Amino acid sequence: MILEIDNLVKHYGQVRAVDGLSLSIGQGEVLGLVGESGSGKSTVGKCVLRLTEPTSGGIRLDGRDITHLSRRAMRPLRRDVHMVFQDPYSSLNPRFTIEQIVGEPLLHHGIASRREAGGRVAAMLEQVGLRPEMRSRFPHELSGGQRQRVGLARALILEPKLVVADEPVSALDVSVQASVLNLITDLQREMGFSCLFITHDLSVVEFLADRVAVMYLGKIVESGPTAQIFAEPRHPYTQALLSAAPVADPVRQRERRRIVLGGDVPSPVDPPAGCRFHTRCPLAYDACRTSEPALTDPRTSGHPVACHLVTADHVPDAAVNR
Amino acid sequence: MADALAVPVTTGRADRRRRLWRRFRRRPMPMAGLVLVAGFLLLALLGPLLTGDPSAQDYTATLAPPSGAHPLGTDDLGRDALARIAHGAQVSLQAGVLSTLLAMVIGIPIGLVAGFYRRWLDPVVMRLVDVTLAFPFLVFAVGLAAIIGPSLKGVVLALGFSQLPAVIRITRGEVLAIREMDYVAAAIADGATDRHILLRYVLPNCSSPLIVQATVAIPAAIIGESTLSFLGLGVQPPTPSWGVMLTTAQQYLDVAPWLAIWPGLMIALATLGFNLLGDGLRDVLDPRSGR
Numbered sequence: 001m002i003l004e005i006d007n008l009v010k011h012y013g014q015v016r017a018v019d020g021l022s023l024s025i026g027q028g029e030v031l032g033l034v035g036e037s038g039s040g041k042s043t044v045g046k047c048v049l050r051l052t053e054p055t056s057g058g059i060r061l062d063g064r065d066i067t068h069l070s071r072r073a074m075r076p077l078r079r080d081v082h083m084v085f086q087d088p089y090s091s092l093n094p095r096f097t098i099e100q101i102v103g104e105p106l107l108h109h110g111i112a113s114r115r116e117a118g119g120r121v122a123a124m125l126e127q128v129g130l131r132p133e134m135r136s137r138f139p140h141e142l143s144g145g146q147r148q149r150v151g152l153a154r155a156l157i158l159e160p161k162l163v164v165a166d167e168p169v170s171a172l173d174v175s176v177q178a179s180v181l182n183l184i185t186d187l188q189r190e191m192g193f194s195c196l197f198i199t200h201d202l203s204v205v206e207f208l209a210d211r212v213a214v215m216y217l218g219k220i221v222e223s224g225p226t227a228q229i230f231a232e233p234r235h236p237y238t239q240a241l242l243s244a245a246p247v248a249d250p251v252r253q254r255e256r257r258r259i260v261l262g263g264d265v266p267s268p269v270d271p272p273a274g275c276r277f278h279t280r281c282p283l284a285y286d287a288c289r290t291s292e293p294a295l296t297d298p299r300t301s302g303h304p305v306a307c308h309l310v311t312a313d314h315v316p317d318a319a320v321n322r
Numbered sequence: 323m324a325d326a327l328a329v330p331v332t333t334g335r336a337d338r339r340r341r342l343w344r345r346f347r348r349r350p351m352p353m354a355g356l357v358l359v360a361g362f363l364l365l366a367l368l369g370p371l372l373t374g375d376p377s378a379q380d381y382t383a384t385l386a387p388p389s390g391a392h393p394l395g396t397d398d399l400g401r402d403a404l405a406r407i408a409h410g411a412q413v414s415l416q417a418g419v420l421s422t423l424l425a426m427v428i429g430i431p432i433g434l435v436a437g438f439y440r441r442w443l444d445p446v447v448m449r450l451v452d453v454t455l456a457f458p459f460l461v462f463a464v465g466l467a468a469i470i471g472p473s474l475k476g477v478v479l480a481l482g483f484s485q486l487p488a489v490i491r492i493t494r495g496e497v498l499a500i501r502e503m504d505y506v507a508a509a510i511a512d513g514a515t516d517r518h519i520l521l522r523y524v525l526p527n528c529s530s531p532l533i534v535q536a537t538v539a540i541p542a543a544i545i546g547e548s549t550l551s552f553l554g555l556g557v558q559p560p561t562p563s564w565g566v567m568l569t570t571a572q573q574y575l576d577v578a579p580w581l582a583i584w585p586g587l588m589i590a591l592a593t594l595g596f597n598l599l600g601d602g603l604r605d606v607l608d609p610r611s612g613r
Contacts, residue, residue, distance in 0.1 A: 051507050071516070078513040091504035094610055095526040108513035138609040154508065 001026055001060070002162050002194040003048065008057035010043050014269045017043040019218035020057070022295075025162065030188060030195040032205030032226065034241065035215030038265050041198045042086075044215075045164045048196060049083050050074050062161055079109050082155035084184075086167040088147035092139040098125070099135040102153045109158060120157060127190075128153045129183060145176035149183065156187060164196045169204065181208065203245040206230060214238045217268055217276040220295060224303030234305040236281050236318035237261075243319065257319040275308065283309060283316050345606045352602020358595025362588075366415050369408030376405040377560040385578040395580045397570065406562040407584055413563035415592070417477050417547035417556075418540040424482030425489045426536060433493025434520050438501055448494070451487045459484045460553070467555040477556040481543045492535055496528030503527075530604045537600030541593035564588050 003025040010018040017040040025031045035041040046052045048059060050066055059067045062080055069077070082105070085091035092101055102121045106112045112120055122132055128149040139147055148168060155163055165184065169177040185208055188195055199205055205212055206226060213223035214237065222235040233239045240259040247253045261280045266272050272279050278288040287308050297304040298312045309316035346352055370376075380392075380400035388395045394403035436447040463480040470476050500506065501524065509519045548565015550556035557563055564585040571582035605611040 046507075049507075049511050051510060071510075075513050075515070078511060081511075083508070083511050085504045085508060087504055091508050093505040093509070093523055093527070095523075095608075104509065104512040104514065108515070108518070140610045151508075154512070 002029075002062055003196065004058075004060040005044070005048070006058040006060075008044065008047060008059065009055045010040070010047055010052065011055045016040075016218050016268050016271060018047070018054075019268075019271070021215070021218065021220055023213055023220065023223065025194045025196060027161075028192045028194055029211065030197055030209045032202075032209030032212040033196060033198045033215060034200065034202050034205060034212060036200055036265055038217075038268065039215045040218040040268065041200075041215050042166050045083065045166045045196060045198050048162075048164055049081060076109075078105075079158050080160050081162045081164065082158065082160045084148070084151050084155050084163065084165040084168040087171050088144050088151060089139075089171075091151055092147055094139055096138075097135065098130070098137050098139070098142070098150055101139070101150060102157055105154065105158045111158065121153075124153045124157045125150075127156075127187065143176075144172050145180055148172060148180050152180075152184065152187070156191065156193070159191060160193055162194045162196065164198070166198045167200065168197075170199065170201065177204075184208065201245070202230075202241050214241065217265065217271050219276060219306065221277065221307070222303075222305045223295075224301075228301070228303050232315070234303070234310050234315050235277075235307050236283050236309070236316055237277050239316075239318040259318045275306070282318050342606050346602060349602055349605070351598050352605070355595050355598025355600075355602055358591060359599050362411060362415060362592055362595060365408060366411040369411055373405040373408045374402055376401060376409040376562050378402070378405075385574060385581075387578070388580060394584050395578065397567070397578075397581055398574060401560075403567075403581060403584055406567055407564070407588060410562040410564045410567060410585065411588070413474060413557050413561065414544045414547060414565060414589070416474060417481060417563070417565075418544040418592070418596075420478045421481035421543045421546075422485060422536050422539045424478060425485035425539070426532065428482075429486045429489030430493050430525070430532065433490040434497055434524060436490070437494035437497025438516070438520060438524060444494070447490065451490050454483075454487045463550055463553075463555050467550075472555050472558060474557050477547050477550050480550065480555075481546050484546070485539050485543070488535060488539075489532070492531050493528060496531060497524055500524050500527050526607070529607055533600045533604045533607075537597045540596045541589065544589055544592065 001024045005021060005023050008018050008021045019040070021044060023031065023033075033041050033044060043052070047054045048061075050069060054067055057067065058065060061077060064077065066074060066077060099118070099121050102124055103117045106117045106120060122135065125132065125134060130146060130149050130153070134142070134146070139150070142150065152168070168184065169180050172180060181204065197205060197209055202212070209226045211223060212226050212229045213220050214229075214235065215221070216237050222229070222233070222238045229238065230242065233242050240261050243256060243259040247256065259282065263280050266276070266279055274290045275281070275284070275288040275293050278284040281288065291308075293306045293308045295304045295306040298310060307316065378401065380396060382400070383392065383396050384398055384400040386392055386396045386400070392402050392404065394407065396402055397406070432447060436444045459480070462483065463476070466480050467476050506519060506523055509523050545565060547556055547563055548569050551563060551566045552569045557566065559566075567585040568582060568589070571578070571585065574581055
């Protein structure tokens with residue numbers, strides 16, 4: 001396993017951003033971590049990069065426990081993991097040229113001399129589809145899509161084992177999103193890195209991820225192989241998320257029943273007792289309000305769900321109940 | 323791929339400096355500022371060599387208007403105003419530039435570290451800054467003069483110290499905002515050391531307000547020097563400074579207005595020069611300012 005997260009907890013003061021989350025990513029695997037804003041998915045990414053220190057739990061990167069490593073001790077391990085940020089405007093130092101930005105990781109890990117670095121950077125820029133003359137430009141001279149390609153080049157130049165992509169396309173124009181997503185897919189196949197792909201948009205993950213994990217209020221409510229999640233979502237929350245994503249086929253789109261969730265995500269300061277989703281779940285019954293369902297796999301197919309209603313011979317349908 | 327690899331590295335330091343200079347040279351206002359500041363430096367360096375003794379008194383011509391013998395006139399003791407302006411440039415520019423430099427050299431690192439690391443350091447530094455702000459500047463200057471004697475050195479120390487709180491506050495405030503930027507997180511992920519992040523990411527991105535602060539502080543310190551010298555805490559008579567000249571000129575404003583005009587004009591022009599130069603520096607250092 002490249003990444004193993006075991007019962008990760010991260011509290012910011014009162015806010016329980018991540019509240020007991022476990023997941024693992026294998027060699028060359030892409031895991032889509034899906035959740036609404038405020039579900040704690042970005043915090044997971046920050047913990048993996050050790051941009052913040054977890055409150056408790058364990059994070060193992062390529063077998064090494066990095067949960068409480070100091071900044072200094074973590075530094076050499078950063079060869080193996082990097083990140084693509086959501087905001088292409090604030091994630092590039094405005095005072096650096098593109099060449100400097102992409103060359104930084106090489107510099108800090110003493111991988112290449114200044115002369116060789118120039119070649120490595122040029123090659124990397126070409127790989128992400130940026131023309132060589134972009135090297136001497138400054139970030140503000142680039143479009144959002146180009147900037148995100150720069151961010152991708154920076155993340156990949158050391159050929160890390162794991163890349164955390166935190167909503168890498170959600171700040172981009174829809175027309176640009178697809179090309180950047182395709183680029184990530186191509187590069188992932190070429191270079192074979194593992195990827196924790198964080199997004200609020202299930203449809204983004206459909207063609208990219210091998211597995212999908214759905215997060216709600218700091219916990220995973222369902223995870224499984226992408227095809228299975230899309231074909232047979234078991235948790236009512238996943239079903240609701242899927243019903244919200246539009247389908248390209250207008251005939252099918254018209255026939256679909258949309259599950260509209262009432263209310264907002266409850267505050268992570270004081271998450272609901274019992275199942276965290278019960279305040280918005282159309283199928284909630286008494287047990288959901290008192291006891292918290294464990295993330296188990298009653299149907300034994302590598303597709304665990306945290307819902308009282310999912311049993312060996314029953315899968316709830318949030319749409320039917322309405 | 324082979325072509326891309328063959329392209330030479332273009333962002334060497336000398337290259338960067340040349341590019342910055344090119345950007346600077348093309349702007350008329352910063353160039354005017356540079357010319358003014360350079361002119362004043364020349365005045366301070368060469369002026370005293372070209373003019374006479376600033377303390378020589380000519381009792382036959384006290385408070386004389388500008389004339390062939392005294393191009394800028396004379397003061398109440400018959401001393402040549404031109405010579406005093408030229409010699410005073412040294413004191414005034416030193417008081418302005420050195421005190422500001424002192425405050426920047428000490429204040430910026432403190433603000434950087436306090437703002438970046440927070441923890442216990444930040445509240446401690448900020449309370450110290452509050453204490454400094456609450457401390458009366460003149461009392462401090464008097465105390466300093468009592469210890470090291472009234473001198474230009476004391477003026478520079480006192481003025482520098484009085485600017486320190488502002489510099490620390492500005493730096494810290496900027497750092498607090500910048501440390502939350504994704505590019506700092508990205509630098510950490512790059513494997514950058516804290517030193518590198520502070521010097522290459524945080525400091526350059528908080529330079530704009532600091533340059534503005536410096537361009538405001540230098541003229542303020544030139545005036546501040548006159549206050550201290552007027553109180554006998556700064557340079558001692560007969561050593562001239564623009565501030566001292568301005569203060570003396572007040573008494574003779576109706577009979578010899580030129581005595582106030584010359585040092586006033588010098589201070590105004592120096593202020594303008596440093597302002598224009600500062601604006602230009604800020605623009606040139608920020609790649610986003612275009613062209």
